[in-house]
Amino acid sequence: MTKDVLVSISGHHIDIMAEPEDQVKALESGQDAIEVVTPASYYCRGGKHYILYDEVMEGMPGTIKNRIKITGTDSVEIVKSGLSSSHMIFEKNRKNLTYYRTPYGQMLVGVNTRNMEVSVEDDRINVQVDYELDVNHEPLADCKIRLDIVSKNSGEFSVLN
Secondary structure, X not given: OOOEEEEEEEEEEEEOOOOHHHHHHHHHHOOOEEEEEEEEEEEEEOOEEXXXXXXXXXXXXXXXXXXXXXXOOOEEEEEEEEOOEEEEEXXXXXXXXXXXXXXXXXXXXXXXXXXXXXEEOOOEEEEXXXXXXXXXXXXXXXXXXXXXXXXXXXXXXXXXX
16 A cells, blocks of 8 residues: 555444434435545554544634554544544444544544444555444434545545445
């Protein structure tokens, strides 16, 4: 993998308080899906993969620095610092808590990772995580996140569906 990469982050959140038929409709239509594609820097140290990129918040000055750390096939960490900050840890079949600070206040966020798949190839890393999200110990959403990290010069980048 080269130092210069492109990262596609695709997320989908399903409100667990919604009626079951509304949840199915939201999932099938992809109406709540969010995708971000951004250039990033990559390095591997001690068998751990690190991806660094900056995120701009719409309507606010400044940026959020992001660091993704992938350890083996069972741990992904996302650390945000700047306008918002958090340290979210995804570990299969485990719940982790973190404080998520935003310009509007701080909240306690729980991440209960149900499933995780990590695939590492020469010029590409794919990560899929299914997790339950709660805020202040109240269930909020069932979530799916997909990360596709690819070397800029590989010619294999495509936007996720």
